[in-house]
Amino acid sequence: MVDHGGVVGTVTRAAIVSSRRITGLSADVIAELVADLGPLWHERHQAKLASRPRQRGVGAGAKHRLVFVDRLLATLVHLRHGVTHDVLACWFGVDRSTITRAIGEVRPLLAGRGCTISPGVRLRTLGEVIDHLGASGQTGIIDGTEIRVRRPAAGRKDRDRFISGKNKQNAVKSMIFTDGDGRLLFCSPTTPASCADITHARELGLVRLLADGPAVEILADAGYQGLGAQTGGRVVTPPHRKFKKNAPDWYEEMHERQRKAHSSRRIRVEHGIAHLKNWRALARHLGRREHTSDTVQAVAGLLSHQQTADLSPR
DSSP states (O other): OBOTTSSBOHHHHHHHHHOHHHHSSOHHHHHHHHHHHHHHHHHHHHHHHHTSOOSSOTTOSOOOSSOHHHHHHHHHHHHHHOOOHHHHHHHHTSOHHHHHHHHHHHHHHHHTTOEEEETTEEEOSHHHHHHHHHHHTOOEEEEEEEEEOOOOOTTOTTGGGGBOTTTOSBEEEEEEEEETTOOEEEEOOOEETTSOHHHHHHHTTHHHHHHHSOOOOEEOOGGGTTHHHHTTTOEEOOOOOSOSSSOOHHHHHHHHHHHHHHHHHHHHHHHHHHHHHTSHHHHBOOSOGGGHHHHHHHHHHHHHHHHHHHHSOO
């Protein structure tokens, strides 16, 4: 499987690219990633070399044993299946530190691409998502999702901030934004799981964007109750219960019907989160917590790119 040069062979590379089960992406999407990110990675690498004093000119010395295509494939396999750096190092015939460095360089590039909504059109900020929904007249859906992380070391400051009040586990939280069909539009940077969903949305500036932006409808669950009043009714949440005790039968029936109708409209965001969690890097993050934001945004960008490619005519 490995050629005499110590790097992954052409046959193995072709097998990785051709099998969607390995990377979760089609060969056409991988080719677009190589075309988009390859020059950007090379530019950043050259700028890094030129930024420090050197005794030899840029480009002199040993060449990379792991070309950019292999660096990208190693990152995709790591995100899709959670393969450890040691296994990838054996597979690609390089040292473990080379894989760690490659993933650390490619992952931010993937995270910065944003979510693809049509060929060549990407949404990178929450403001762009609001403007897109206003221009297209679509309904947006938001929800928070938690990703388990390693427990902070004993004695570390703010150690309890990562404990989720819902799951009682150490986790980080991200806000997922989809359209009415469940297509990913935005995935926020992560925050410690002790932060409430509504607080996270306010910190991201959702209230200000909806107040100053176009009139759009945003569906949310009960964790966002209160945003409706702050946004002029643009955030729609399940109805409040007016009777806590001894509610009439007619009210129970009406409330249950309204709750189910709202739930059936916003169920698509749950499907979008489920597709995200199919990537093992988000099922449980075993690396450094500082990398979770790049990881979740990279996976969201890759998934939205593949969704757009599947819907686009060949």
